[in-house]
Amino acid sequence: MALRRMVKTALAAGLRWTGASSVIETINATKHIPLVIGYHSVVEDIRMHQGRAIQPNLVSCRMLERQLDWLGQHFRFLTLDELGERFESGDPFNEPLAAITFDDGYAGVYHHALPLLQRKGIPAGIFVVTETLGRHYLHVYDKLFLLLARVLPMIDHNAERLTTLCESHDVPLARQHGLKDVIKDPFDTMRLLFTTLTQKQLRRAIEALETVVQIRDEDFPALHSLTWDMVRALDRAGMTIGSHTQTHALLTLENPKRMANQIVGSLLTLQEKLGKPVSHFAYPDGRFNPSVVSCVAEAGYRFGYTTCLHRDVRYPSLTIPRKILWENSSLDPFEGFSNILMHCHAHWIFDLFHRCQQDHSDRQGSGQSSTPRHKKPERVSPVTSSLI
Ligand SMILES: [Zn+2]
Ligand SMILES: [Zn+2]
Known part of the structure; x- marks a missing residue:
């Protein structure tokens, strides 16, 4: 995370010094x-x-x-x-x-x-x-994330076991490409499911995960x-x-x-x-x-x-x-507030490299x-x- 922030901050600073950001600002302004x-x-x-x-x-x-x-x-x-x-x-x-x-x-x-x-x-x-x-x-994605954060370590982050668990509740996870690539991380796994399954399927996936571990919605008032x-x-x-x-x-x-x-x-x-x-x-x-x-x-x-x-x-x-x-959008590698990062976000500069x-x-x-x-x-x- 710190390395990523360091690269991002250096990139932001570089863009500013080379004048590239002002070119992009101009492009944006004309748009x-x-x-x-x-x-x-x-x-x-x-x-x-x-x-x-x-x-x-x-x-x-x-x-x-x-x-x-x-x-x-x-x-x-x-x-x-x-x-x-x-x-x-x-x-x-x-x-x-x-x-x-x-x-x-x-x-x-x-x-x-x-x-x-x-x-x-x-x-x-x-x-x-x-x-x-x-x-x-809880929102469906919050509940899914919280359950995956608990269930994935219990099934050794094994994509096959998660697939079998979900298929037992008629959720076609086997067809989701890239599960093996994201299974180590509950957030990435949640994103894969959230962006490929219908909400009905997501609710069934939650039911499947709840057969392994239960969480109570009322225990998460901030959500x-x-x-x-x-x-x-x-x-x-x-x-x-x-x-x-x-x-x-x-x-x-x-x-x-x-x-x-x-x-x-x-x-x-x-x-x-x-x-x-x-x-x-x-x-x-x-x-x-x-x-x-x-x-x-x-x-x-x-x-x-x-x-x-x-x-x-x-x-x-x-x-x-x-x-x-979000919280980390404007944090530099030393946890300080970065004006340069804010500048780059406000002018869509990172979107040149991270296209939708x-x-x-x-x-x-x-x-x-x-x-x-x-x-x-x-x-x-x-x-x-x-x-x-
Ligand atoms: Zn939303
Ligand atoms: Zn788009």
């Missing part, structure tokens, strides 16, 4: 990309959550404040509605603008981020998973979701509430009916509970393809947020790029069995390539 930042869970002290949460989902209050301060020195913050208006007006983004968002609806956003945002006068968008609100159970009262309080405080589906299903993997339920159902619930229109949607794990974007458009959302630079040319306002940050690996075409998942109900379903891959 008019406002900076939308995505966070997940906010915790008081990150050390308390070692082994008890997915680390890249966490940011501590202290680090969040440092990153927000840096962003505030270089960008003007907007609400998501203001940002959306700018997108729809077609006016160029000729000044550095930024918006802050939080995904997944963790209660820590209310307890820890809201006081900080209010103190600094920074608006934010909160993307919630409607069926988890007010319930003390619990907001209550509806908290969501309403965030709304009253001027934060923008958006949808992140009903159950955080990866929409590109679900069939058209489930995909539509996730997109439309969460919208209806949010509008009813908040008593106002909801316009913003964040794709779980940033996964989208033309069928998914069409469904989001038909549901009536006006703005959609991804986690990469790819856009759907038909609906650019429904594929707004976001940069995901997602297949945004309709070739996979929901697109395969897409019905003609979507606008122009016959059109193949209308998604543009990366903006840089």
Whole structure:
């Protein structure tokens, strides 16, 4: 980890000294990309959550404040509605603008981020998973990670044994390529399963793992979701509430009916509970393809947020790029806060070397069995390539 950070910091410094970053900044400026930042869970002290949460989902209050301060020195913050208006007006983004968002609806956003945002006068968008609100159970990916962290050492990190265990619950793990390559690491194994199985299959995989070891959802309060009262309080405080589906299903993997339920159902619930229109949607794990974007458009959302630079040319306002940050994003090898790393994240410089690996075409998942109900379903891959 320290070596990786050292390489990253050296790379960032090198890019700055050679002037390459300013070239890229210029390219970005001409492409008019406002900076939308995505966070997940906010915790008081990150050390308390070692082994008890997915680390890249966490940011501590202290680090969040440092990153927000840096962003505030270089960008003007907007609400998501203001940002959306700018997108729809077609006016160029000729000044550095930024918006802050939080995904997944963790209660820590209310307890820890809201006081900080209010103190600094920074608006934010909160993307919630409607069926988890007010319930003390864990998101599917959190539960899967926590179970794998316990089960993998018990089965000697053996891919065959995990495959047999999952197949006993009708989860077709044998078809997952690369399990052997990731089986040593519970996070990597979770990612492989999470990005290749439908949510129904993931729930069965969890049941299979629970035959080996049990964990109680109530023992992980930091991973619990907001209550509806908290969501309403965030709304009253001027934060923008958006949808992140009903159950955080990866929409590109679900069939058209489930995909539509996730997109439309969460919208209806949010509008009813908040008593106002909801316009913003964040794709779980940033996964989208033309069928998914069409469904989001038909549901009536006006703005959609991804986690990469790819856009759907038909609906650019429904594929707004976001940069995901967490605790370690701006840490140098000596655990200090790095202005240079923040600079590189804010200007997408690392994305030149780590391009998005997602297949945004309709070739996979929901697109395969897409019905003609979507606008122009016959059109193949209308998604543009990366903006840089
Ligand atoms: Zn999410
Ligand atoms: Zn992409």
